[in-house]
Amino acid sequence: MLKKINELMVRCYIKKDSGWHRIKNMLREERGAGAVEYALVIAVVVIMVIAAATFMKGPLVNFFNAVVDQVQNFMTSKKTP
Numbered sequence: 001m002l003k004k005i006n007e008l009m010v011r012c013y014i015k016k017d018s019g020w021h022r023i024k025n026m027l028r029e030e031r032g033a034g035a036v037e038y039a040l041v042i043a044v045v046v047i048m049v050i051a052a053a054t055f056m057k058g059p060l061v062n063f064f065n066a067v068v069d070q071v072q073n074f075m076t077s078k079k080t081p
Contacts, residue, residue, distance in 0.1 A: 053060070
């Protein structure tokens with residue numbers, strides 16, 4: 001009889017800590033709210049950077065190609081005495 005009561009208590013405990021009860025507790029807790037807010041801010045910033053890089057692709061490529069060309073011209077001009 002004691003074994004059956006113990007088994008029933010274990011089942012009730014497992015039921016209590018699983019499913020909707022656990023989800024409700026997670027939603028009530030505000031301990032991790034700060035981390036979630038920081039993650040959302042970082043996600044928005046990343047999206048903005050990707051969007052800006054997509055729209056500025058042509059000018060950025062031209063700028064860095066010009067920089068590479070100038071560095072190469074400078075390096076080749078220093079080799080000749």
